Amino acid sequence: MHIPFILITLLSLLISPALQATTIYSWIDCDGVVHFSDQPTDKATVYQFDSLPSAASAASPTTSALIPSESTKTPDAAPAASIRLLSPMHEQTLRDNEGIIAISAIANRKMDQGHNVQLLLDGKAYGHPQSSLSWHLINIERGSHQLQVQLLKYGKVIASSKSITVYLHQASVIQRKPPAIKTK
Structure with missing residues (x-):
């Protein structure tokens, strides 16, 4: 009896994030720390995304471009031999x-x-x-x-x-x- 209602609710929760457009603001403070927010600030760089990534596509190029991977690190970043x-x-x-x-x-x-x-x-x-x-x-x-x-x-x-x-x-x-x- 309540199963159709629960099923519809779960499906709407899964679909609703995919229908939203997302704007992210990024800035660097005076200490050189990079900040990300959904609220605009002065001198913030705006990143516009058409939709949020779903759980299945969390490793998409859009999100992996924000986090440097092992292959993109320079050899200078390797720890000193010890x-x-x-x-x-x-x-x-x-x-x-x-x-x-x-x-x-x-x-x-x-x-x-x-x-x-x-x-x-x-x-x-x-x-x-x-x-x-x-x-x-x-x-x-x-x-x-x-x-x-x-x-x-x-x-x-x-x-x-x-x-x-x-x-x-x-x-x-x-x-x-x-x-x-x-x-x-």
Whole structure:
């Protein structure tokens, strides 16, 4: 009984926005902020649209022209290359008798197209540049060590992480307890 009334109401709500003409006003304030409104102001640019886009055509060229897409952004807008160490943390104490240090880093570039990373241990290159962002160092002597990673593109350094200090502790041979003597 009420279904025809509800159906007609819903259809009229869907059709009515498509029948309206729309005027939008745009202006830039003294701080350089762009404003959009349906109310006219002084020095506003007028945009006239014949109809509002429906939900099905929300991605039409009219609306997408107002929002810059990824393909229209200039290469200058790309973020600067960066790399940083995830682990170990700065001034972290590591306890390992074999002198093992596990290192991981993160970069905002994919490790392809000539991108590599170089690990610096105590200011000197450790191993060769690689595409992996993790290292497993073995037989590192006890004490404090400086760690840093560099992001390379075709061998040229394009970004460096902050240098961190880690402290590697190993059990001393002098302090080890002798094996218990078993008596018969």
